[in-house]
Amino acid sequence: MAEDIATTRTLLRPPAGSRRLALTPRQVLVLLAVLALIAAVAYMTVGAKGSWSFVLPFRGTKVWAMTVVGCAIAISTVLFQTISANRILTPSIMGFDALYALIQTTLVFVLGGLAYATVDPQLRFVVEVAAMVLFSGLLFRSLFSGAAKSLYLLVLVGIVFGVFFRSLSGLMQRLINPNDFAILQDALFARFSAIDPTLLVVSTITVALVCLWVVRMLPVLDVLALGREHAVNLGVDHKRAVSEILVMVAILVSVSTALVGPVTFFGLLVSNLAYLIIRSHRNALILPAAILLSVICLIGGQVVLERVFGFDTALSIIIEFVGGLVFIAILLKGKGR
Amino acid sequence: MIRAQNVSKAYGEALVVDGVSLELPAHGITSIIGPNGAGKSTFLSMVSRLMPMSAGTVTVDGLDVTRTPSDVLARRLSILRQDNHIAARLTVADLVAFGRFPHSRGRLTVADKEHIDRAIGYLDLTDLAGRFLDELSGGQRQRAFVAMVLCQDTDYVLLDEPLNNLDMKHAMGMMKIMRRAADELGKTVVLVLHDINFASWYSDWIVAMKDGKVRHQGPASQIMRPEILADIYDMDIKVHEIGGRRVSVFYE
Amino acid sequence: MKLVLAILAVLLLAIASLFIGVSDVSLPTLLSSAPEDRPMQVLLISRVPRTLALILSGVAMAVAGVIMQMLARNRFVEPSTAGTVESASLGILVVTIFAPGLPLIGKMLVASLFALAGTALFMRILKEIPLRSVLMVPLVGIMLGGVISSGTAFFAYRYDLLQTLGNWTLGDFSGVLRGRYELLWLAAGLTGIAYIAADRFTVAGLGEDFTTNLGLDYRRVLTLGLSIVAMVTAVVVVTVGAIPFLGLIVPNLVAMAMGDNIRRSMPWIAVTGAGFVLACDIVGRIIRFPYEIPIGTVFGVVGSALFLYLLLRRNARLG
Numbered sequence: 001m002a003e004d005i006a007t008t009r010t011l012l013r014p015p016a017g018s019r020r021l022a023l024t025p026r027q028v029l030v031l032l033a034v035l036a037l038i039a040a041v042a043y044m045t046v047g048a049k050g051s052w053s054f055v056l057p058f059r060g061t062k063v064w065a066m067t068v069v070g071c072a073i074a075i076s077t078v079l080f081q082t083i084s085a086n087r088i089l090t091p092s093i094m095g096f097d098a099l100y101a102l103i104q105t106t107l108v109f110v111l112g113g114l115a116y117a118t119v120d121p122q123l124r125f126v127v128e129v130a131a132m133v134l135f136s137g138l139l140f141r142s143l144f145s146g147a148a149k150s151l152y153l154l155v156l157v158g159i160v161f162g163v164f165f166r167s168l169s170g171l172m173q174r175l176i177n178p179n180d181f182a183i184l185q186d187a188l189f190a191r192f193s194a195i196d197p198t199l200l201v202v203s204t205i206t207v208a209l210v211c212l213w214v215v216r217m218l219p220v221l222d223v224l225a226l227g228r229e230h231a232v233n234l235g236v237d238h239k240r241a242v243s244e245i246l247v248m249v250a251i252l253v254s255v256s257t258a259l260v261g262p263v264t265f266f267g268l269l270v271s272n273l274a275y276l277i278i279r280s281h282r283n284a285l286i287l288p289a290a291i292l293l294s295v296i297c298l299i300g301g302q303v304v305l306e307r308v309f310g311f312d313t314a315l316s317i318i319i320e321f322v323g324g325l326v327f328i329a330i331l332l333k334g335k336g337r
Numbered sequence: 338m339i340r341a342q343n344v345s346k347a348y349g350e351a352l353v354v355d356g357v358s359l360e361l362p363a364h365g366i367t368s369i370i371g372p373n374g375a376g377k378s379t380f381l382s383m384v385s386r387l388m389p390m391s392a393g394t395v396t397v398d399g400l401d402v403t404r405t406p407s408d409v410l411a412r413r414l415s416i417l418r419q420d421n422h423i424a425a426r427l428t429v430a431d432l433v434a435f436g437r438f439p440h441s442r443g444r445l446t447v448a449d450k451e452h453i454d455r456a457i458g459y460l461d462l463t464d465l466a467g468r469f470l471d472e473l474s475g476g477q478r479q480r481a482f483v484a485m486v487l488c489q490d491t492d493y494v495l496l497d498e499p500l501n502n503l504d505m506k507h508a509m510g511m512m513k514i515m516r517r518a519a520d521e522l523g524k525t526v527v528l529v530l531h532d533i534n535f536a537s538w539y540s541d542w543i544v545a546m547k548d549g550k551v552r553h554q555g556p557a558s559q560i561m562r563p564e565i566l567a568d569i570y571d572m573d574i575k576v577h578e579i580g581g582r583r584v585s586v587f588y589e
Numbered sequence: 590m591k592l593v594l595a596i597l598a599v600l601l602l603a604i605a606s607l608f609i610g611v612s613d614v615s616l617p618t619l620l621s622s623a624p625e626d627r628p629m630q631v632l633l634i635s636r637v638p639r640t641l642a643l644i645l646s647g648v649a650m651a652v653a654g655v656i657m658q659m660l661a662r663n664r665f666v667e668p669s670t671a672g673t674v675e676s677a678s679l680g681i682l683v684v685t686i687f688a689p690g691l692p693l694i695g696k697m698l699v700a701s702l703f704a705l706a707g708t709a710l711f712m713r714i715l716k717e718i719p720l721r722s723v724l725m726v727p728l729v730g731i732m733l734g735g736v737i738s739s740g741t742a743f744f745a746y747r748y749d750l751l752q753t754l755g756n757w758t759l760g761d762f763s764g765v766l767r768g769r770y771e772l773l774w775l776a777a778g779l780t781g782i783a784y785i786a787a788d789r790f791t792v793a794g795l796g797e798d799f800t801t802n803l804g805l806d807y808r809r810v811l812t813l814g815l816s817i818v819a820m821v822t823a824v825v826v827v828t829v830g831a832i833p834f835l836g837l838i839v840p841n842l843v844a845m846a847m848g849d850n851i852r853r854s855m856p857w858i859a860v861t862g863a864g865f866v867l868a869c870d871i872v873g874r875i876i877r878f879p880y881e882i883p884i885g886t887v888f889g890v891v892g893s894a895l896f897l898y899l900l901l902r903r904n905a906r907l908g
Contacts, residue, residue: 085424088728157900159731160893163834167889170759174882219443223435225425229387229418234489235411235439264735281425317739317746324736331718331729 025278025285032292039300040067047307063299065195068203069256070270070294075207075214076252077267078274078290082283083245084154085227087275088327090267094158096136096253097262098165103131104187105169113180116187122202129206129254136250137243188261195259203255210248214287217244221283265323270294272327338363339384339493339527344393345549346379353379355549356393363492365541366519366526368557370533372570375546377529378418378497384527385416385495397493411439414493415486419501421478423470429481430466433457436488456488459514475502483511487518494518495527500535508532512539537561537583545569558583595860599644602867606640607632609874634767642762642770643870644863646825646832649776651862652783652855653821654836657708659794659851660814661715664844665727667836668704668822672730674833675737676707677819677826678754682741686748697772697827704826705819707737712815760825760832761883762870769828776824779817780859787851790814832866832885838892839865845899865892 023031040063048055077090091097107128108116116124139161173181214221220241223231231238256263274290301319339361346354354376361367369377382388384395386402395402397414415436423432433456437449445453457466460480470478479502486494499515500508516539518524530536536543536557543560545553553565560566561583566574574587608615614636618628654667661671668674680703684696691699711733715726745754783790793800793810800807825831839862843854866884869891873882 081424087424088725093728093731157897159727160834160897160900163889164893164897167886167893170886171882171890174880174886175877219438222425222443223438226423226435227421229416230421230423230435232387232407233385233411233416233486234435235408237407265732275426279426281427281431317743320735320739321743324732324739327732328714328729328736331725332714 025280025282025289028277029285029288029292032289032296036292036295036299039296039303042307043299043303046303061195061197061200062302064204065200065259066298066302067295068200068207069259070298071207071211071291072203072252072256072259073263073267074270074274074290074294075210075287076249076256077271078283078287079214079221079245079252080249081271082221082225083242085225087272088268089154089158090264090271091249091253092262092264092267093162094140094154095162095165096249097257098162098169099136099139100128100132100254100257101188101262102165102169103128103135105172105184108180108184108187109172109176113176113183116180117183121196121199125199125202125254125258128258129251132254133247133250137246140246199258203259206251206255210251213244213248217241218284218287221245222281225281225283264320265327266294266297266319269319269323269326270297339395339397339525341380341384341395342393344380344383344395345391346376346383346388347391352549354383357546357549357551358393359544359551359554361525361527361544362542363525364519364523366515366528366539367542367544368528368530368536368540369544369546370530370536370560370569371546371552376549377546380546381416381495381497381527381529382418385414386410387416387418408439411489411491413491414495415489415491416495416497417482417486417499418497421482427470428467429462429470429473429484430457432470432481433462433466433484433488436485436490439489452488452490456484459487460484461510476504476507479503480507480511483514487514492523493525493527497529498531499528500530500532508535515539533561533566534584537585561585592856592860595857595864599860599864599867602864602871603640603644606643606867606871607636609871610636635765638767638770639762639765639870640867642765642773642829643866645770645773645777646760646829647835647863647866648859649773649780649821649862650825650832650835651839651858651865652780652836653818655840655851655855655858656783656790656814656818657836658840659790660811661712661726662794662796663726664841665837666730667834667840668708668818669734669831669833670727670730670837671711672707672733672737673704673711673819673822674826674831675734675741677701677704677823678831679703679707679737679741680823681827682745682750682754685750685753686744693769693772693827697775697823700823700827701820704823705816707733708815708819712811759883760830760885760888761881762829763881763883765829772824772828776821779821783814783817784855786810786813787855791851830883830885832888834892834896835862835865835888838896841896842899 043063044056044059048059076096080091080094081087081089107124111119173184176184220236223234223236224238224241224245226234228238231241270290270293273293274286278285278289280286297319305318339359341357341359341361344354344357344359345352353374357376357380369381371377379388383390384397384402386407390403397405397410400410400413402410402414430453433453434445434449436456437445437452441449457463460483462477462480462484465473465477465481470481473481479499483496483499486496494515496515499511503511512535515526515528519526519541528536528540537560540557543554543557544551545560545565547569552569553560561576563574563576566576566585570587572587574585576583576585578584610631612627612631614628614631619632622628650668657666657668657671657673658664677700680700681696683703684691684699688695711730714729714733718725718729741754742751745751789805789810792803792805793807793814797807800810822831840854840858843857843861847854847857866888869887870884872891873884873887876882876887
C-alpha cells in the first residue's frame with residue numbers, strides 16, 4: 001500500500017517544464033473560470049437558428065444541467081480521493097453509480113413500472129437518494145474506517161461490488177415485464193437532452209447544500225488527505241468525518257447518475273488534471289479547479305461534438321475514451337522518475 | 338502522566354499485547370525497547386488512540402484516551418508512526434503547519450506562524466522549507482514529520498522508531514533534539530527504539546517488552562545490564578561503561 | 590481422489606443440463622421415441638451442443654485467466670481486466686462492418702488478432718509503468734478496456750450495431766446449436782497446450798532475467814501464453830459472448846483453497862470453471878422458466894457475491 005501511494009505520488013508529479021508556467025493557483029482559477037464562461041457562451045450561441053427567445057432557455061437549461069452534473073462529479077471524486085488518501089480511485093470505480101442504478105431497478109421491480117412512473121419525480125429522487133445514502137453508508141463505511149485495511153483490497157472489493165450491483169440490476173431487468181423495462185430504461189439512461197426541469201431544481205438545491213457543507217469542512221479535508229493516522233493525531237474525529245464525506249459522495253453520485261447516468265473516468269480525468277495544474281494541497285483551491293475543469297470539459301465537449309461534428313448524444317462515450325487515454329498517459333509519464 | 342492498565346490487543350487467538358500495566362513518568366525521555374514482535378508499536382498505537390484496544394484503559398493526565406474527544410487529546414499528546422506516506426503534494430512548511438491544526442482548526446494566527454518557524458528551525462529544515470516532500474531524502478522527510486509533531490506543541494510526544502532512515506549523524510541529532518525538548522521545554526517524550534545504545538545514552542527511563550508483556554522497566558542504568566538484556570534478546574550482550582554511561586556490545 | 594469426486598459432480602451437472610428446457614426431453618420420452626423423433630433431435634441438435642459449449646468455455650476461460658495471472662504476476666488480471674475481451678469485441682465489430690460475409694472461423698481469427706494486439710498493448714503498458722503495484726495492474730487493464738470499448742461503442746453507435754454488440758459482451762448460451770459451437774473445441778485444444786506449458790508460464794511470470802537465467806526464451810513463452818489467452822477469449826466471445834470475471838474468480842477460489850502450485854491446481858481450475866458455468870446456466874434457465882436469463886448476468890451475481898464473501902471473510906479473520 002505504501003508503495004502504491006508512493007507510486008501515485010511520483011506519477012502525478014508534473015513534468016519539470018511546467019514550473020516555468022509561473023501562474024499562482026488563484027490566477028489559474030480565474031483563467032479556468034473565463035474558459036468555462038467562454039464554453040457556456042459558445043454553447044448558447046454557436047449555430048443558433050430561429051428565435052433567441054426559444055434557443056436561449058432551451059440551451060440554457062442544458063448548460064445549467066451540465067454545470068450541476070459537472071459540480072457533482074468533480075466534488076464527489078475529489079472528496080472520495082481525499083478520504084481514501086489516493087488519487088486513482090473514483091466513486092464509480094468503487095461501484096457507487098452501479099448501486100444507484102440498482103436502487104432504481106429495485107424500486108421498479110418492487111413497485112411496478114406504473115407506480116414508479118406516476119410517483120412525483122422529486123419525491124422519487126429524494127427516496128432514491130435516501131436509500132443510496134443508507135446503503136452506501138452500510139457498505140462502505142466499514143471499509144474506510146478500519147485501521148489497517150489495504151488499498152488494493154478496497155479497490156478490488158469496490159470493483160466486484162460494481163459487477164455485483166450491475167449484474168443484479170441486469171437480473172431484475174430480465175425479470176420485470178417489457179413495459180416496466182421501458183420505464184426503467186428511461187430513468188436509467190437519462191440524457192441532457194431530456195432532463196426533467198423539476199428534477200433539475202431539486203438537484204441544484206441538493207448540490208448547493210452539499211457545497212455549503214463541504215466549505216464548512218474544508219480545513220478538515222486538508223487534514224484527512226494526510227491519511228488516517230495523521231488525521232487522528234491532529235485531533236480529527238476520523239470515523240465521523242469519513243462518514244460525513246461518504247454521505248456527501250452518495251448524494252452527489254445520486255445527482256449525477258440521476259441526471260446523466262453512469263460515467264466512469266470523467267471524475268478521474270478532472271480531479272487529476274486539477275491536481276496537476278493547482279500546485280497546492282489545499283482543497284479550497286483544488287475543488288474549484290476540479291469543478292471548473294469538469295464544466296469546461298462537459299460544455300466544451302458538447303459544443304465540439306454537437307456544433308462541430310454534428311453528433312447528438314455520444315458525449316459520454318467520447319469522455320470515457322479521452323478520460324481513459326489521458327489517465328494511461330499520466331501513468332506512463334511517471335516513467336523516467 | 339500516562340497510565341496504562343491491563344492493556345491488551347488480540348488478533349483472533351494471538352495476543353500481541355498482553356495485559357500491560359504501566360506508568361510512564363511525566364517529563365524526560367522514556368524508551369520502549371524489545372525484540373521484533375514484542376508489541377512495542379502496537380502498544381504505542383493504542384496509547385495514542387490510533388488503534389482500538391481489545392481490553393484495558395489508558396489515561397493521559399487522567400483523560401481516558403478512548404473517551405476523550407480527539408481534538409482535546411490532540412492538544413495534549415502527539416504521535417508519529419513509522420512509514421509516513423502522503424498522497425497530497427505538500428511542502429515542508431505546509432506539512433509542519435498542519436501541526437497547528439488542533440489549536441487553530443486551519444486558520445493560522447501570528448502565534449501559529451511563530452510555532453511553525455521555530456519547529457522548522459529546531460529540526461534544521463529552514464533551507465528546505467519550500468521544498469516538496471517528494472523531493473526530499475528519506476531522512477529529511479523524517480525530520481519534516483518530526484517537526485510537524487513538535488509544532489503540535491503537546492506535553493506528550495510519542496514517536497515510533499524515529500531513527501529509521503536516519504544516518505548516524507542525523508540519528509544523533511534527532512536524539513539530541515528530543516533531549517532538548519525534554520530538558521528545555523519540559524516535554525514527556527516516549528520513543529520506540531531498536532538501538533539499545535541510543536536508548537541507553539539518551540533516555541531517563543527504559544521499558545523493555547517481550548512477547549506482548551513488559552519484562553523489565555527502570556532507569557536506563559538499571560536496564561542496561563547483561564543479565565537483563567540477555568533475558569530480553571536471548572543473546573549474550575556485554576555492557577561497558579564509557580564516560581559514566583552504559584554501552585552494550587553484541588558482536589561476536 | 591477429491592478431483593474424481595469433483596469431476597463426477599460436474600458430470601451430474603452436465604446431465605442435469607441436458608434435461609432442462611422447454612421441449613420435453615427426459616429418459617422415458619427418449620426411450621419411447623424413435624431416433625429421428627423430436628426428443629432425440631432436440632437432444633442432439635440443441636442440448637448436447639449447449640452442454641458441451643458450457644463445459645468447454647468454462648474450462649477455457651478459467652484457464653485463460655490463470656495464465657494471464659501467471660504472466661502478469663498479478664492475481665487480479667484476467668481477460669476482462671486486461672483489455673482482451675474488449676479488443677476481441679472490437680475485432681468482431683470491424684469484421685461485421687467491413688467483411689460481414691466472412692465465415693465464423695474467419696471472424697474468430699480476426700477477433701483473435703485484435704485480442705492479441707490488445708493484450709500485448711496491455712503488457713507493453715505494464716512494462717512502461719514504473720513501480721507497478723498490485724493495485725495498478727488491474728486498474729490499468731480496466732482503463733484500457735474502457736478506452737477500447739468506448740471506441741467500439743462509438744463505431745457501433747455510428748453504424749447502428751449497439752444491439753449486436755450486446756450479444757458479444759454478455760455471455761448467453763441460448764443460441765448454441767449443433768454446427769455453431771464447434772470452434773470451442775479449438776479452445777479446448779489450446780487449454781491442453783496451456784496445461785503442458787504451465788511450468789514455463791510460472792517461470793516467465795518471475796521476470797525476463799529470471800527466465801533467461803533458466804535458459805528459456807522469455808519472449809517466446811510470453812507470446813505463446815498471450816496467443817493462447819487471446820485465441821481462447823476470441824473463440825468464446827465469438828461463439829457465446831464474454832463471461833466477465835470467470836477467469837478471475839475461479840483461479841482465486843482455487844488458490845484460496847489449495848495454494849498456488851499451478852500443476853496441481855490447473856485441473857481443479859478447469860473442473861471448477863466448468864462446474865460454475867454449468868450451474869449458473871442451469872439457474873438462468875429455471876429461474877424464470879420458460880424464459881432464459883443470460884449466463885453473463887447470473888454469473889455476475891453469483892460469482893461476485895461469492896468472491897466478495899471470500900474476500901471480506903478472509904479479511905475479517907485477519908482483523
